[in-house]
Amino acid sequence: MSTDKEIEVKFRIFRFNPKTDFAPRWQEYNVKVDKSTTVLDALLKIKEEQDPTLTIRYSCRQAVCGSCGMMINDKQMLACFTRVLELNSNIIKVAPLKNYRIVKDLVTDFSELFQKERQVKPYIIRHDFEELLNPTGTYKQTEEELLGYIQFADCIECGMCNSACPVSATDPLYLGPMILNRAYRFISDPRDLGFEQRIEAIDSEHGCWRCHFAASCSTVCPKGVDPAKAIQLLRRQLVKKAVLGISSPKKVELIPMAHVKGKLELPKGWQ
Amino acid sequence: MKESKRMFIHYISGLIILITGFIHLIANNLPSIGTIVHESIFYPVNLIILLSALLYHMLNGVRVILIEVIPGKCAAKAITWIMFLVGIALYIYGLQVFLNLFWPVE
Ligand code: SF4
Ligand code: SF4
Ligand code: FES
Numbered sequence: 001m002s003t004d005k006e007i008e009v010k011f012r013i014f015r016f017n018p019k020t021d022f023a024p025r026w027q028e029y030n031v032k033v034d035k036s037t038t039v040l041d042a043l044l045k046i047k048e049e050q051d052p053t054l055t056i057r058y059s060c061r062q063a064v065c066g067s068c069g070m071m072i073n074d075k076q077m078l079a080c081f082t083r084v085l086e087l088n089s090n091i092i093k094v095a096p097l098k099n100y101r102i103v104k105d106l107v108t109d110f111s112e113l114f115q116k117e118r119q120v121k122p123y124i125i126r127h128d129f130e131e132l133l134n135p136t137g138t139y140k141q142t143e144e145e146l147l148g149y150i151q152f153a154d155c156i157e158c159g160m161c162n163s164a165c166p167v168s169a170t171d172p173l174y175l176g177p178m179i180l181n182r183a184y185r186f187i188s189d190p191r192d193l194g195f196e197q198r199i200e201a202i203d204s205e206h207g208c209w210r211c212h213f214a215a216s217c218s219t220v221c222p223k224g225v226d227p228a229k230a231i232q233l234l235r236r237q238l239v240k241k242a243v244l245g246i247s248s249p250k251k252v253e254l255i256p257m258a259h260v261k262g263k264l265e266l267p268k269g270w271q
Numbered sequence: 272m273k274e275s276k277r278m279f280i281h282y283i284s285g286l287i288i289l290i291t292g293f294i295h296l297i298a299n300n301l302p303s304i305g306t307i308v309h310e311s312i313f314y315p316v317n318l319i320i321l322l323s324a325l326l327y328h329m330l331n332g333v334r335v336i337l338i339e340v341i342p343g344k345c346a347a348k349a350i351t352w353i354m355f356l357v358g359i360a361l362y363i364y365g366l367q368v369f370l371n372l373f374w375p376v377e
Contacts, residue, residue: 205347209278238275
């Protein structure tokens with residue numbers, strides 16, 4: 001179906017405003033697209049030319065911000081990263097992501113997800129506060145250490161993996177692949193010392209042990225993160241440390257850096 | 272108990288079921304080795320280990336399913352306790368059956 005010419009495609013879009021509508025409905029629009037038109041471009045075209053009430057969330061338009069995840073022909077996809085003609089379909093069905101509360105039309109509410117994410121402390125935890133406040137150098141990482149977590153650090157928090165996860169669909173307290181992947185990303189970082197502080201969340205009744213390892217999450221991830229693998233590695237760490245008591249303390253070397261010696265100079269107006 | 276410990280025992284009990292179940296099958300179906308196993312202390316001991324592993328594995332499996340479909344932190348705690356108590360009751364019953372069978376009181 002690849003062509004340089006514009007062709008008309010039918011869009012069936014899920015419409016629902018929980019504040020005013022009794023039930024959701026499907027609305028159809030015809031849009032002219034060419035081979036470069038993304039689903040997001042088409043939705044914006046509909047909004048500009050046919051129906052300004054259509055509600056969409058987006059920001060970067062280049063698969064970086066993770067705002068535009070939606071169900072496109074029943075699969076979790078980023079609207080800005082999906083070309084209409086590549087879907088090889090005359091009717092494009094667009095709906096909000098499953099497993100989330102709907103704010104309006106194609107916009108889902110991630111606030112609960114980000115609230116839950118706080119439980120796993122998604123940041124590097126260190127105890128050398130003096131160094132953190134007055135940095136004198138940079139922490140050394142080997143290539144292998146970097147390769148151990150870099151794939152999991154590519155997550156853009158689009159929440160599509162949670163939407164595809166069958167456990168997240170039935171257990172609202174399950175942390176889900178996105179958050180568990182975040183936890184593993186930091187736990188496997190050689191600079192991080194916060195494993196103990198994350199155990200309560202990840203080793204709970206609704207933590208990483210609830211995963212069925214069907215890997216639906218990994219198949220929909222637009223960044224190739226593989227959260228299902230992160231969850232399995234997280235389990236391995238838990239068995240090693242929390243069950244068998246085998247701990248290999250992390251040692252990270254500090255390389256003195258001339259340009260950060262002494263107190264960090266903050267730009268004017270930031271003090 | 273941490274969830275990791277519960278699940279670790281779950282996997283180990285799965286392995287134990289495989290091994291003791293296999294021994295139980297052999298003892299009952301291969302007359303050559305079966306008779307020797309049947310007449311030794313090993314047979315009832317194997318059965319008791321199989322019962323313990325089976326009960327743990329089964330009830331923990333049910334617990335996991337229930338936790339997944341019944342939301343709520345309190346619900347999870349209640350389900351764990353109920354399964355624990357059901358497990359204890361079934362274990363005492365099963366043990367009593369085996370003791371009567373293998374070491375009947377005259
Ligand atoms: S692998 Fe685990 S986290 Fe991923 S979709 Fe399946 S159950 Fe959910
Ligand atoms: S792991 Fe992939 S699908 Fe899940 S939130 Fe991150 S980028 Fe999105
Ligand atoms: S608009 Fe940012 S990921 Fe699609």
